[in-house]
Structures are given as C-alpha cells and as structure tokens.
Amino acid sequence: MSGAVRWAVGALVFPLLVAGCGAKKDGGPPPAPQVLVATPLARQIIDWDEFVGRFEPIQQVEVRPRISGYVQTVAFRDGEIVRKGQLLFVIDPGPYQAALSQARAEQKSAEAQAANAQVELQRSKTLLDQGFVSKSAYDAKLAQQRIADAAVAGAKAAVEARALDVSYTRITSPIAGRVSDHRVDVGNLVSVAAAPPTLLTTVVSLDPIHFAFTGSEQVYLKYQRANQQGTRTSSRYASNPVDIQLQDETGYNWHGRMDFVDNALDEGSGTIRGRAVVRNPDNLLTPGMYGRMRLLGSGAYTALLIPDSSVSADQSEKIVMVAGPDDKATPHKVQLGPIVDGLRVVRAGLTASDRVIIEGQGRVRPGDKVAPKVGRIVAAAPTAPQPSVLSQPAAQATRADGAQ
Numbered sequence: 001m002s003g004a005v006r007w008a009v010g011a012l013v014f015p016l017l018v019a020g021c022g023a024k025k026d027g028g029p030p031p032a033p034q035v036l037v038a039t040p041l042a043r044q045i046i047d048w049d050e051f052v053g054r055f056e057p058i059q060q061v062e063v064r065p066r067i068s069g070y071v072q073t074v075a076f077r078d079g080e081i082v083r084k085g086q087l088l089f090v091i092d093p094g095p096y097q098a099a100l101s102q103a104r105a106e107q108k109s110a111e112a113q114a115a116n117a118q119v120e121l122q123r124s125k126t127l128l129d130q131g132f133v134s135k136s137a138y139d140a141k142l143a144q145q146r147i148a149d150a151a152v153a154g155a156k157a158a159v160e161a162r163a164l165d166v167s168y169t170r171i172t173s174p175i176a177g178r179v180s181d182h183r184v185d186v187g188n189l190v191s192v193a194a195a196p197p198t199l200l201t202t203v204v205s206l207d208p209i210h211f212a213f214t215g216s217e218q219v220y221l222k223y224q225r226a227n228q229q230g231t232r233t234s235s236r237y238a239s240n241p242v243d244i245q246l247q248d249e250t251g252y253n254w255h256g257r258m259d260f261v262d263n264a265l266d267e268g269s270g271t272i273r274g275r276a277v278v279r280n281p282d283n284l285l286t287p288g289m290y291g292r293m294r295l296l297g298s299g300a301y302t303a304l305l306i307p308d309s310s311v312s313a314d315q316s317e318k319i320v321m322v323a324g325p326d327d328k329a330t331p332h333k334v335q336l337g338p339i340v341d342g343l344r345v346v347r348a349g350l351t352a353s354d355r356v357i358i359e360g361q362g363r364v365r366p367g368d369k370v371a372p373k374v375g376r377i378v379a380a381a382p383t384a385p386q387p388s389v390l391s392q393p394a395a396q397a398t399r400a401d402g403a404q
Contacts, residue, residue: 033368035360036375037323040304040350043379045340048243049297051274053213057204057287058277059175063088064197065190066168067096078181081283082173082203089182089200091190093169100162107155114148121145177205178283204287207280211244211256211293214271222297231299235274236261242276245292252294254278254285304350305343306377310358311336320350321357321364323372329357329364342380 073090076082124141127133173179180202184190190198226232233240235258243252256278265272276293278285312319317333324330332354337345350356355372357364364370 032327032371033360033363034371034373035323035329035357035364037355037372038358038375038377039354040306040346040352040356041343041377041379042302042352043305043340044300045303045345046300047297047338048294049215049219051213051215051293051295053211053291053293055278055285055287055289055291056210056212056275057177057206058208058210059177059205060287061174061203063171063173063200063203065089065091065171065192065200066197067091067165068191068193069095069169069189071184071186071188071190072169074182074186076179076182078179080179081206082176082179084173084176086173087170088173088179089171089184091169091171093166096162096165096169100159100166103155103158103162107152107159110148110151110155114145114152117141117145117148171200173203175203175205177203179203206283206285206287208256208277209280209285209287210259211242211276211278211291213274213276213293214266214269215274217265217270217272220265220272226298231301232296234261235295240296242278242293242295244276244278245294247290254291258295303337303340304346304352305340305379306346306350306356307358308339308342308344310356310361311344312361320346321361321366322350323355323357323370327370327372329361329366329368329370331366340379343377 069091071089072092075087075089082088121138121141121144124133124138128135128138182201183199190200192198223232223234227234227237239257239259242256242258244254244256245252246254256276258274259277260273260275262273274295276295306320310320311334312321314331318336319331320334322330322332332349334349335347337347339345356377357370357372358375358377360370
C-alpha cells in the first residue's frame with residue numbers, strides 16, 4: 001500500500017474514532033435502578049412479652065419427726081408419687097404406747113378419787129342440812145371434790161397427749177406430690193431436740209405448678225401505664241394468660257395464667273418477681289426446670305408490618321428506605337417491634353402510605369432516583385397457635401422480643 005493510500009485510510013478512521021469517543025462521553029447518566037415498593041401491611045395484633053424463668057412447686061414440705069425415737073419402717077420408694085396422708089415412716093411406737101397405757105391408768109385413778117370425793121361431798125351436805133357438821137367442814141369437802149374433778153381433767157389431757165405421741169409415730173405425707181429419697185435409714189435415731197429436728201425427706205407438689213420469673217422495671221412501668229389507660233389490666237388484678245416453651249420444644253405447648261406480682265422491685269437487680277400457675281396433669285414439669293414464657297403484653301392494636309429484609313442498620317439505628325413522591329430513595333429511622341407471621345412490626349417512623357422499598361434497596365443510596373415497581377406485602381401463615389383462653393385468631397397475636 002502506497003503512502004497516499006495509507007494517509008487516506010487514516011484520515012477516514014480518525015474522525016470515526018473521535019466520533020465514537022464523543023458518543024460514549026456524552027450519552028447521559030445510567031438509568032435509575034428498578035426497585036419493588038409496597039405500602040406497609042396494617043394488621044390488628046396483640047403483643048406478647050417474653051421472659052425466662054423456672055418452675056417451682058406450689059407446696060414444698062420438709063418432713064420432720066414430731067417425736068424422738070428409732071426409725072422402724074421406711075414405707076415409700078424413693079422418688080415416687082405419693083398421695084396426701086400416705087404413710088412414709090414409722091417410728092418405734094413401743095415407748096409411747098406404754099406411756100399412753102400409764103396415762104389411761106392414771107385417768108381411771110383420778111376418776112375413782114373424783115367419784116369418792118363426790119360421795120363425801122354429798123354426805124357432808126346431808127349432815128350440814130341436819131346441823132351435824134359445820135359450814136367450814138362442808139366447804140373443805142367441796143374443795144376436795146373440785147380438786148378431784150380437776151385431776152380427772154388433767155388425766156384426760158395427759159391421755160390425749162400420749163395418744164398424740166402414738167399417732168406421731170406414723171409419719172404421713174402432708175401433701176400430694178413427689179417424694180425425695182429417705183434421708184434416714186431403719187434403725188437410726190431421730191430427734192426433735194435438735195434445732196431443727198432431723199430431716200426425713202421432702203415432698204413437692206406437681207399439679208398444678210408455678211412458673212416464677214423476673215421482669216425489668218421498664219416492663220413493669222409499661223404494664224402499669226397500660227393499666228391506667230385501660231388497654232391492659234395488671235396481672236395483680238387479672239389472671240392474664242401465659243404460654244411456656246420448654247428447652248426441647250419449638251412451640252409454646254404449656255398454658256397457664258398469672259397469679260402473683262410482687263409488691264416491690266429488687267433494689268440490687270431492678271427487677272420484680274412474677275408468677276404464673278400452670279396445669280401439669282402428666283407430671284412432666286419438674287421444679288427447677290427452666291422455660292421460656294410469653295405473657296400477654298397489650299390489648300389489640302393496629303400495627304404496620306414490613307419484611308424484615310427491608311430493614312438495615314446504621315450504627316445503633318434501624319433504617320428503612322422509602323421511595324418519596326419524586327421517586328428518590330429516602331432513609332427513614334424506625335422503631336421496631338416483634339416479628340408477626342414473618343413480618344416485622346414498625347412502631348414508629350413509617351406511615352401507612354409510605355412506599356417502602358422491599359426489594360433492590362441494596363442497589364440504591366439515599367437521594368438516588370429509582371424506578372419503582374409496585375408490589376404487595378403478604379404475611380406468612382401463622383406458626384405459633386394462641387391459647388384458647390384468648391379466643392383470638394392465631395395470626396393476630398405475637399410476643400414482644402427483648403422485654404426482659
């Protein structure tokens with residue numbers, strides 16, 4: 001190729017390259033990213049506050065002797081279920097039966113002396129009426145008769161006391177429940193002279209059973225404010241429902257009601273004690289066992305719900321991106337509540353008409369222009385059934401996380 005031809009080709013290519021570069025530089029900004037937007041879902045819900053606690057027996061008894069003596073019989077199997085009044089121990093009754101027999105003999109002697117005193121008094125009364133004895137002699141006979149009657153009363157009391165001692169040789173369970181192991185074997189001496197008397201065993205009631213927990217001052221104030229406003233009655237005055245989940249359970253399978261709130265907060269921890277009562281027909285629940293409890297935390301109210309994935313964190317604040325009227329992405333600081341049927345409750349920071357970016361928010365920054373496409377927020381099927389005592393649809397209730 002000659003030089004002239006090469007120059008002509010170069011002259012033609014150079015303007016094309018310049019034109020191409022100019023077109024790339026002056027083509028305008030990239031298109032706005034497409035995002036999916038939807039207004040928050042409004043729904044009637046009930047809050048549930050969550051606590052961790054443990055089960056406690058409603059009744060717990062330390063079985064101790066009321067008389068001293070040698071253990072003759074252990075009448076139960078360690079750890080078994082016992083009924084109220086069931087025999088647990090027998091203390092050798094021999095010495096106490098002998099004492100009872102002696103007391104009965106002394107009672108008969110006193111009754112004989114009282115009968116003789118009564119006869120002497122009657123004779124003295126006849127002689128007094130005839131003028132053969134003085135009034136002072138009659139008064140002496142009357143005093144002797146009264147002393148004899150008092151001796152009879154004392155002898156009867158002694159018989160009752162000795163009979164009680166004999167009855168105390170048979171130690172029975174004061175409550176129904178589960179007994180612990182026997183702490184004293186047959187042949188050992190138990191004593192009531194010790195302080196306290198010898199511990200024989202313990203019995204705890206199981207059905208119903210208590211669930212004890214502590215709540216923070218913040219939660220306590222929330223409940224008191226709600227009680228003042230009439231939106232939720234305090235558990236001091238109402239048996240508010242509770243649900244309990246055991247460590248190996250995924251659902252809240254145990255249901256009960258509140259029956260106690262303490263009268264003061266603990267100064268050291270700043271918490272207040274509460275207690276619920278729960279049915280335990282199969283005796284599965286055992287004192288000392290831990291559980292997670294949710295307590296009715298509010299009355300029904302309308303809440304705004306959005307997908308939890310549309311919430312991002314900015315240091316300690318929670319942010320939701322909203323497409324404004326000019327289709328620009330605007331961050332809203334929000335206060336969040338619990339998860340309800342797969343959606344996050346927003347307590348503050350959004351309105352029912354805000355267009356929340358529920359998909360594609362990762363591709364936009366505050367102030368960016370977006371191309372919104374209208375979508376719809378749909379709640380998942382409820383996963384936690386509500387207790388029957390509420391008569392509320394399961395989808396309308398939830399628990400409030402972080403309440404303790």
